[in-house]
Amino acid sequence: MSSKKLLPPKTGDLSDWYTSVIALADLADYGPAKGTMIIRPYGYAIWERVVSELDAEIKLKGVDNAYFPLFIPMSLLQKEADHVEGFAPELAVVTHGGGEELEEKLVVRPTSETIMYQSYSKWVQSWRDLPILINQWNNVVRWEKRTMPFLRTSEFLWQEGHTAHATHSEAEEMQMWGIKTYAKIYRDFFAMDGYEGYKSKSERFAGADNTLTYESLMPSGKALQACTSHDLGQNFSRPFDISFQDKEGVMQNVWQTSWGFSTRSIGGLVLAHGDDNGLRLPPKLAPIQVIIVPVKPQDSGLVEYCKKLYDALNGQVRVKIDMRDDESFGYRLNKWEVKGVPLIFKIGNKEAEAGQVTAKRRFDGIDVAIDASEVLTATLAQLSDIQDTMLKASQQHLMAETREAKNYAEFKTILKEHRGFIKVYWNDDPIIEKQIKDETKATSRCMPLSLQGGKGIDFMTGKPSKDVWLFAQSY
Amino acid sequence: MSSKKLLPPKTGDLSDWYTSVIALADLADYGPAKGTMIIRPYGYAIWERVVSELDAEIKLKGVDNAYFPLFIPMSLLQKEADHVEGFAPELAVVTHGGGEELEEKLVVRPTSETIMYQSYSKWVQSWRDLPILINQWNNVVRWEKRTMPFLRTSEFLWQEGHTAHATHSEAEEMQMWGIKTYAKIYRDFFAMDGYEGYKSKSERFAGADNTLTYESLMPSGKALQACTSHDLGQNFSRPFDISFQDKEGVMQNVWQTSWGFSTRSIGGLVLAHGDDNGLRLPPKLAPIQVIIVPVKPQDSGLVEYCKKLYDALNGQVRVKIDMRDDESFGYRLNKWEVKGVPLIFKIGNKEAEAGQVTAKRRFDGIDVAIDASEVLTATLAQLSDIQDTMLKASQQHLMAETREAKNYAEFKTILKEHRGFIKVYWNDDPIIEKQIKDETKATSRCMPLSLQGGKGIDFMTGKPSKDVWLFAQSY
Numbered sequence: 001m002s003s004k005k006l007l008p009p010k011t012g013d014l015s016d017w018y019t020s021v022i023a024l025a026d027l028a029d030y031g032p033a034k035g036t037m038i039i040r041p042y043g044y045a046i047w048e049r050v051v052s053e054l055d056a057e058i059k060l061k062g063v064d065n066a067y068f069p070l071f072i073p074m075s076l077l078q079k080e081a082d083h084v085e086g087f088a089p090e091l092a093v094v095t096h097g098g099g100e101e102l103e104e105k106l107v108v109r110p111t112s113e114t115i116m117y118q119s120y121s122k123w124v125q126s127w128r129d130l131p132i133l134i135n136q137w138n139n140v141v142r143w144e145k146r147t148m149p150f151l152r153t154s155e156f157l158w159q160e161g162h163t164a165h166a167t168h169s170e171a172e173e174m175q176m177w178g179i180k181t182y183a184k185i186y187r188d189f190f191a192m193d194g195y196e197g198y199k200s201k202s203e204r205f206a207g208a209d210n211t212l213t214y215e216s217l218m219p220s221g222k223a224l225q226a227c228t229s230h231d232l233g234q235n236f237s238r239p240f241d242i243s244f245q246d247k248e249g250v251m252q253n254v255w256q257t258s259w260g261f262s263t264r265s266i267g268g269l270v271l272a273h274g275d276d277n278g279l280r281l282p283p284k285l286a287p288i289q290v291i292i293v294p295v296k297p298q299d300s301g302l303v304e305y306c307k308k309l310y311d312a313l314n315g316q317v318r319v320k321i322d323m324r325d326d327e328s329f330g331y332r333l334n335k336w337e338v339k340g341v342p343l344i345f346k347i348g349n350k351e352a353e354a355g356q357v358t359a360k361r362r363f364d365g366i367d368v369a370i371d372a373s374e375v376l377t378a379t380l381a382q383l384s385d386i387q388d389t390m391l392k393a394s395q396q397h398l399m400a401e402t403r404e405a406k407n408y409a410e411f412k413t414i415l416k417e418h419r420g421f422i423k424v425y426w427n428d429d430p431i432i433e434k435q436i437k438d439e440t441k442a443t444s445r446c447m448p449l450s451l452q453g454g455k456g457i458d459f460m461t462g463k464p465s466k467d468v469w470l471f472a473q474s475y
Numbered sequence: 476m477s478s479k480k481l482l483p484p485k486t487g488d489l490s491d492w493y494t495s496v497i498a499l500a501d502l503a504d505y506g507p508a509k510g511t512m513i514i515r516p517y518g519y520a521i522w523e524r525v526v527s528e529l530d531a532e533i534k535l536k537g538v539d540n541a542y543f544p545l546f547i548p549m550s551l552l553q554k555e556a557d558h559v560e561g562f563a564p565e566l567a568v569v570t571h572g573g574g575e576e577l578e579e580k581l582v583v584r585p586t587s588e589t590i591m592y593q594s595y596s597k598w599v600q601s602w603r604d605l606p607i608l609i610n611q612w613n614n615v616v617r618w619e620k621r622t623m624p625f626l627r628t629s630e631f632l633w634q635e636g637h638t639a640h641a642t643h644s645e646a647e648e649m650q651m652w653g654i655k656t657y658a659k660i661y662r663d664f665f666a667m668d669g670y671e672g673y674k675s676k677s678e679r680f681a682g683a684d685n686t687l688t689y690e691s692l693m694p695s696g697k698a699l700q701a702c703t704s705h706d707l708g709q710n711f712s713r714p715f716d717i718s719f720q721d722k723e724g725v726m727q728n729v730w731q732t733s734w735g736f737s738t739r740s741i742g743g744l745v746l747a748h749g750d751d752n753g754l755r756l757p758p759k760l761a762p763i764q765v766i767i768v769p770v771k772p773q774d775s776g777l778v779e780y781c782k783k784l785y786d787a788l789n790g791q792v793r794v795k796i797d798m799r800d801d802e803s804f805g806y807r808l809n810k811w812e813v814k815g816v817p818l819i820f821k822i823g824n825k826e827a828e829a830g831q832v833t834a835k836r837r838f839d840g841i842d843v844a845i846d847a848s849e850v851l852t853a854t855l856a857q858l859s860d861i862q863d864t865m866l867k868a869s870q871q872h873l874m875a876e877t878r879e880a881k882n883y884a885e886f887k888t889i890l891k892e893h894r895g896f897i898k899v900y901w902n903d904d905p906i907i908e909k910q911i912k913d914e915t916k917a918t919s920r921c922m923p924l925s926l927q928g929g930k931g932i933d934f935m936t937g938k939p940s941k942d943v944w945l946f947a948q949s950y
Contacts, residue, residue, distance in 0.1 A: 029594060031544035032551055033581050038594055041539035041609065048540060064516035065523060069506035070545075070583075070614055070630050071567075076507055089574055092546075094583065096568040097629075098618030106508050108545075108569065108583070119504060119513055128801065134516065139545055139614065143573035154572075155545050326603065 009276045014220050025279045025339045028149045035147035035154030045287035046266055053189055057181050063133040063161060071106040072115045079114060079239045086206020090142040108141040116162050117240040124244050127166055135161040150267030151475055158262035164254040171255035178229030178259030179212040191282040191390035192216045192272050193398045195470060197446030202430045209233035215445040217398050218271045221419025223445045223472035226268055229259035279340025280363050282390050283383040290319040291336045295348040297323040305352040312375045342386050363390055407459050415440055421472050425456030425465040432460050445470045484751045489695050500754045500814045503624045510622035510629030520762035521741055528664055532656050538608040538636060546581040547590045554589060554714045561681020565617040583616040591637050592715040599719050602641055610636040625742030626950055633737035639729040646730035653704030653734030654687040666757040666865035667691045667747050668873045672921030677905045684708035690920040692873050693746045696894025698920045698947035701743055704734035754815025755838050757865050758858040765794040766811045770823040772798040780827040787850045817861050838865055882934050890915055896947050900931030900940040907935050920945045
């Protein structure tokens with residue numbers, strides 16, 4: 001039975017396709033507690049590649065890794081009013097420890113601002129103690145009513161960077177570095193184009209003065225908030241009393257940022273690139289970049305030829321041979337297609353005799369012939385080309401699916417006919433945003449950095465505006 | 476004020492010294508919830524090095540990383556009777572999520588056997604699905620009444636490997652690989668010698684048929700259980716129904732192992748090598764291997780000389796320059812001594828003019844003169860020699876502090892006069908072990924693999940025995 005046949009078409013019920021492909025490709029499984037997820041080795045290997053690349057960027061910026069506790073006393077979480085209001089509905093609460101009821105309830109961290117900033121207030125005394133640049137890789141819990149593997153789970157993995165600075169401009173630079181770094185990871189590794197921009201008042205992080213986001217567009221025409229970077233101003237440094245004596249001896253509160261990138265990104269990767277045959281992984285994130293599939297794994301001559309190819313690639317390419325002799329050739333090809341392996345080497349007697357490889361490019365389905373004598377060079381070139389091709393496809397999709405609306409009528413027509421991003425002039429107003437959301441399910445996704453500079457008319461009020469915004473329905 | 480002066484002597488109240496050095500060296504801080512700990516960047520950088528080395532060994536063995544949920548439904552934990560009995564007193568329990576009381580209480584994982592094995596039972600059908608070799612790096616919670624940073628905290632970081640095999644002998648090989656790999660990490664990176672051996676019936680893991688441990692000896696003469704590797708037999712595969720059809724078509728239960736290495740090891744590192752002046756870090760784990768300390772950071776000529784040394788080392792050695800001009804030379808030297816940096820370069824005009832470096836070896840306090848022209852070669856040689864010297868010192872300490880007792884009277888005398896490991900012939904008996912523990916606070920630490928083979932007389936009963944055991948008081 002082909003696993004391909006078990007996969008419903010992506011163009012049908014997307015959520016059905018999504019959960020099926022995640023199961024069939026062995027990316028993840030459901031955990032026993034509601035809304036939790038098991039990240040299986042194949043899915044976790046993708047996350048490990050992301051961690052390795054992003055962690056290197058974080059270290060290069062001079063940010064140190066550390067670890068803060070999972071449990072936050074309720075009283076600590078309540079110190080910043082907007083923050084606790086934003087997270088209160090999503091908290092998991094520990095009431096018993098070591099067989100006894102606790103005097104104070106403990107919250108399982110939904111994010112670590114409060115527990116980290118209590119320490120920052122102890123660590124910062126003088127301008128010499130600044131900046132504080134700390135990141136942690138950990139797990140957080142946000143109780144969710146409706147869950148989807150990777151995209152929305154009660155527990156997820158992420159990094160959260162938390163910095164404290166002497167000046168607001170230094171904090172702003174850090175916040176911008178955060179989103180630019182994330183955008184680079186998304187474009188260079190995920191092959192997912194998107195818009196960097198500011199969130200509206202309604203959509204920003206609970207406790208932030210403003211939030212930068214990277215918004216990507218899924219093939220369904222819905223947007224995905226891929227990661228965020230926050231300017232926390234002095235909203236936390238005041239209640240947590242994180243203050244320092246500046247060079248002139250004056251006491252000041254620090255300026256702060258926080259920024260996070262999570263396993264949600266893997267959900268985006270699946271949605272963005274998958275097709276009716278399963279996953280399509282960009283080579284840079286693929287746990288297996290090349291799978292060698294001999295037609296007959298019982299044929300020792302053929303297997304020997306496959307092993308030579310393997311030896312030529314191994315070390316520079318993540319490569320495996322599929323020798324399962326209880327599965328048909330066709331079944332094995334489908335299996336690796338579902339798993340999204342970028343290059344599938346189909347090796348029969350024809351190939352072995354000619355000293356050739358028939359390599360199927362998973363992304364566009366094209367078969368290419370490679371000479372065994374130059375298999376390493378040709379494979380590296382193919383992988384690089386596939387990575388580029390995937391990013392270009394994503395860029396074209398983003399451009400094609402960003403449409404302009406001059407007024408609310410045009411806005412609603414575009415949403416009905418195409419979805420996608422709708423570009424409008426708009427003066428950020430939470431009451432109007434709520435109206436739009438109630439009537440169309442679309443929200444402002446961001447005020448994209450790359451599209452500002454002109455002048456126009458607010459698409460809702462008709463008043464002058466110089467702010468360009470992107471709206472969309474979203475995950 | 477010198478941070479050295481704030482440090483009480485190690486030979487005095489050891490626990491006072493221990494908590495002081497952890498604070499003064501910026502390794503860790505207390506978390507706000509009872510028994511929790513903040514691992515600060517300097518401490519976390521040590522852990523990151525351990526993770527990187529151990530993870531490479533784990534991958535080399537063909538074990539894949541994955542991630543399982545933090546929350547375990549209470550009913551799942553209760554499936555293996557010994558296991559739940561062992562962990563029940565230490566559980567943290569989530570009773571509320573998303574503002575509502577949960578139908579079923581969730582346990583914050585104290586270890587992941589139960590949640591992982593429920594999945595294994597779904598994933599394993601045939602002998603072709605075996606072995607399952609999965610590891611995860613995560614946080615676990617065990618509610619502790621008496622806590623100490625790193626050594627015993629309510630939450631700690633670790634890796635837990637969990638494998639399932641078709642045969643018992645394959646599982647035994649895996650269990651042994653676990654402890655041998657840990658021992659290698661301890662000896663080669665922590666420079667901490669110890670004994671690999673089996674735990675007694677009273678001391679083994681809740682749910683295991685037997686437990687292999689690595690037991691190291693602290694300068695106080697108390698033992699530290701550094702990590703463990705368990706043969707779980709079929710104790711979990713029966714209640715969790717992890718079964719497979721073997722090649723002959725017969726249904727069988729799998730054989731399992733689990734093995735874990737935690738941040739507790741950092742506590743061992745501090746205790747094992749620290750002295751009255753603070754930490755002494757082995758070069759392979761030191762976040763900073765060389766600190767360059769100019770006598771006068773205001774002297775631009777001197778700073779230029781330091782930067783040349785830095786450039787010569789950077790990339791191959793983890794090196795920093797301390798340019799704080801608000802701290803005296805002596806204060807800065809003490810600061811880096813407390814932090815245990817293996818080589819401290821003291822650079823004054825004398826050194827700059829002579830094209831020399833005065834390098835203080837933190838471990839033995841010896842000053843060595845290095846020519847600036849060959850600073851890289853000489854530094855690498857010193858670091859390598861310090862690493863070797865530290866391991867040798869640990870080996871000698873272990874040998875000198877392992878004493879033989881023929882009977883209980885000798886046993887008690889040794890314990891009173893020296894502590895350390897006491898080597899005895901003994902036939903493992905939980906009732907007798909309890910008596911010894913009640914009377915002397917010592918427990919069996921392990922039946923060391925390296926000391927078996929002879930014949931003797933059980934030190935408690937006078938009966939013949941061929942099992943050599945090590946007893947000690949422990950952390």
